[in-house]
Amino acid sequence: MKFLFTTIALVLFLFSGIAQEKGITMDEMAIVSNIELVRQGLMTADPTKLAAVTASSLSYGHSGGNVENKAVFIDNVVKKKSNVISLEFQNQTISIAGNTAIVRHIFLSHTKDDGVDKETKIGVMQVWQKQKKQWLMIARQAYKLPLPEKI
DSSP states (O other), rough: OOOHHHHHHHHHHHHHHHHHHHHHOHHHHHHHHHHHHHHHHHHTHHHHHHTTTTTEEEEEOTTOOEOHHHHHHHHHHHSSSSSEEEEEEEEEEEEEEEEEEEEEEEEEEEETTTTEEEEEEEEEEEEEEETTEEEEEEEEEEEEEEEOOOO
């Protein structure tokens, strides 16, 4: 746990100069850092990282309609139903209003499920809340992206 907080502090420190130049707030930097911990936790099936940045009341929705609470979400990641080869969060936006932030991005992954390669590209909306000076993910909903228009 000490390593986790040291890592977060280091990331915030390293990006503080960049943030000042680009007008990024400390809250946005903290959220970006926590989103990266979620990504790393999903990649490595690390329950400590995932637990550190998710609220106890987490509602985690998948694009297929399945919704999990925090315990089930972390347990399913740790059981590694999917072996994650690569995972990117693309086109990320963050909108903060008070103690609530909405994050949107494209979730792009390459997994190996029971020996079968699988590519996933879905949209994701996350809701983060500042609780006791820490940003925690309270909700996540994935959704299928529209198919490209045929020319």
